[in-house]
Amino acid sequence: MFFRLRLFRSIRCFLPSSFYRPSAVCFCYSSRDNMSLKKKVCVVGSGNWGSTIAKIIGHNVVKHSEQFETQVSMWVFEEMINGRKLTEIINETHENVKYLPNHKLPENVIAIPDVVEAAKDADILIFVIPHQFITRICDQLVGKIKANAFGLSLIKGFLPVPGGGIELISHAINAKLNIPISVLMGANLAPEVADEKFCETTIGAASQDEGNILRDIIQTHYFRVVVVNDVEAVEMCGALKNIVACGAGFVDGLGYGDNTKAAVIRLGLMEMIKFAELFYPGSKLATFFESCGVADLITTCYGGRNRRVSEAFVKSKKSIAELEKEMLNGQQLQGPATAEEVNFMLKSKGIEDKFPLFTAIHRICLGELAPEQMIDCIRNHPEHM
Numbered sequence: 001m002f003f004r005l006r007l008f009r010s011i012r013c014f015l016p017s018s019f020y021r022p023s024a025v026c027f028c029y030s031s032r033d034n035m036s037l038k039k040k041v042c043v044v045g046s047g048n049w050g051s052t053i054a055k056i057i058g059h060n061v062v063k064h065s066e067q068f069e070t071q072v073s074m075w076v077f078e079e080m081i082n083g084r085k086l087t088e089i090i091n092e093t094h095e096n097v098k099y100l101p102n103h104k105l106p107e108n109v110i111a112i113p114d115v116v117e118a119a120k121d122a123d124i125l126i127f128v129i130p131h132q133f134i135t136r137i138c139d140q141l142v143g144k145i146k147a148n149a150f151g152l153s154l155i156k157g158f159l160p161v162p163g164g165g166i167e168l169i170s171h172a173i174n175a176k177l178n179i180p181i182s183v184l185m186g187a188n189l190a191p192e193v194a195d196e197k198f199c200e201t202t203i204g205a206a207s208q209d210e211g212n213i214l215r216d217i218i219q220t221h222y223f224r225v226v227v228v229n230d231v232e233a234v235e236m237c238g239a240l241k242n243i244v245a246c247g248a249g250f251v252d253g254l255g256y257g258d259n260t261k262a263a264v265i266r267l268g269l270m271e272m273i274k275f276a277e278l279f280y281p282g283s284k285l286a287t288f289f290e291s292c293g294v295a296d297l298i299t300t301c302y303g304g305r306n307r308r309v310s311e312a313f314v315k316s317k318k319s320i321a322e323l324e325k326e327m328l329n330g331q332q333l334q335g336p337a338t339a340e341e342v343n344f345m346l347k348s349k350g351i352e353d354k355f356p357l358f359t360a361i362h363r364i365c366l367g368e369l370a371p372e373q374m375i376d377c378i379r380n381h382p383e384h385m
């Protein structure tokens with residue numbers, strides 16, 4: 001208890017009062033006004049996480065068929081697998097043999113190679129693609145979706161904006177498509193979720209009604225949802241933890257132990273909180289204790305792709321891009337790109353020194369700094385001054 005109090009006090013030192021005020025994080029679930037017609041869902045994406053979430057949604061729309069159309073469209077970036085189109089394979093075998101092999105998708109999930117066709121009748125759009133591709137996809141959807149649709153983004157990352165800033169993916173989608181966007185982030189390594197191993201997740205909901213509906217299409221007995229209203233903080237946690245995961249991978253590659261990794265996780269968390277304080281004032285500290293915060297940080301720093309490739313980067317001396325190709329079979333890393341996006345903003349504001357861990361990780365990914373130097377960086381972290 002005493003320890004918890006001290007930890008909270010030390011976090012408070014650099015937080016504005018709005019950040020730690022006691023707040024009712026959770027919505028109360030009540031009204032379903034104007035939300036009674038059956039809704040059609042489209043999953044925009046079909047990678048490792050996209051296919052996993054399509055599996056969950058496919059089952060849930062049948063379970064809640066009074067609320068949802070039972071056919072779910074899933075946009076698939078078309079590619080050839082052994083001379084056959086991936087969409088054809090998915091629609092015949094109900095398996096995404098490339099991105100989620102050995103897991104059956106429900107038969108009501110229909111793979112569609114044209115994103116406009118997939119999304120045109122949808123009331124709910126689930127965006128789940130590597131963040132590098134979201135701008136191009138949104139450009140194709142402008143003016144082609146239902147005016148009263150709403151969205152849920154599972155995408156972790158930021159987008160650079162001209163002039164030195166970055167924006168949240170949910171803001172970018174909202175700006176292009178003019179629909180409200182909620183977010184879902186959590187300690188959710190896709191292979192474990194696909195295996196139906198118990199986990200939790202966090203939905204940052206744009207409104208109470210949308211939060212209720214989204215929970216119904218996402219929650220299962222093994223995938224428990226907490227809905228909060230702190231949308232920006234939820235999304236920011238999901239994006240930033242991928243940078244820290246690269247740092248955890250460097251620690252593993254260097255042969256340091258769990259204590260060192262714990263230091264990277266803790267200092268990474270402090271930089272995440274500081275980032276929220278500076279750029280998303282009004283974010284709630286309580287959100288960092290949801291699945292999207294500390295829990296996602298821990299799971300990714302032990303079991304994620306960013307950690308795995310970053311460990312190999314230190315051991316093999318190959319570039320991150322080479323390793324991504326060799327190790328991930330088409331899946332995409334988010335951490336190094338996110339580190340670059342965040343650095344783009346920190347540099348433009350002249351505050352790289354306030355985020356030494358994020359900065360060191362970015363420079364190591366670029367090959368400008370030796371991985372060993374990350375240890376000096378954390379040894380001299382402002383948290384210890």
Ligand SMILES: NC(=O)C1=CN([C@@H]2O[C@H](COP(=O)(O)OP(=O)(O)OC[C@H]3O[C@@H](n4cnc5c(N)ncnc54)[C@H](O)[C@@H]3O)[C@@H](O)[C@H]2O)C=CC1
Nearest residue numbers: 046047048049050077128129130133155156189190331332
């Ligand atoms: N995989 C995981 O465990 C989790 C992933 N996420 C997040 O979900 C988002 C999507 O991740 P995944 O589904 O795992 O994707 P992934 O890492 O499996 O990426 C592969 C996907 O990208 C698509 N793709 C390749 N080139 C493309 C292009 N030029 N244009 C459009 N799409 C293209 C592929 O068709 C495939 O669907 C990311 O932001 C990730 O951080 C979040 C939680 C868990």
Ligand SMILES: O=C(CO)COP(=O)(O)O
Nearest residue numbers: 186187188189304305306
């Ligand atoms: O975001 C994730 C788990 O919540 C997945 O992390 P990786 O992309 O590092 O595998």
